[in-house]
Amino acid sequence: MDEPDNPQSDIRDVLQYIQQTGSVGLTHRGRMEVCMRHFANRQVPISTLATSRYLNRSASTLKAYARDLELKFPDYVP
8 A cells, every 4th residue: 555655555545536626628837737736735845846756856846836836845935
């Protein structure tokens, strides 16, 4: 059984959500919003999301998304 802090479990959950809700046809920004909201709800830090196991984006890019979407993370609050 996967643990809540297991990256594979988190990624599988968000990909299943995207598939089930029909979000597959979203723009890149729309998919990033779905992912960012998912991980913000699970309190995954931006520093973790920046790694290649998660979103593979720079922390500054993810912070910009967080600011635009008004999302709070354990290591960043806009």
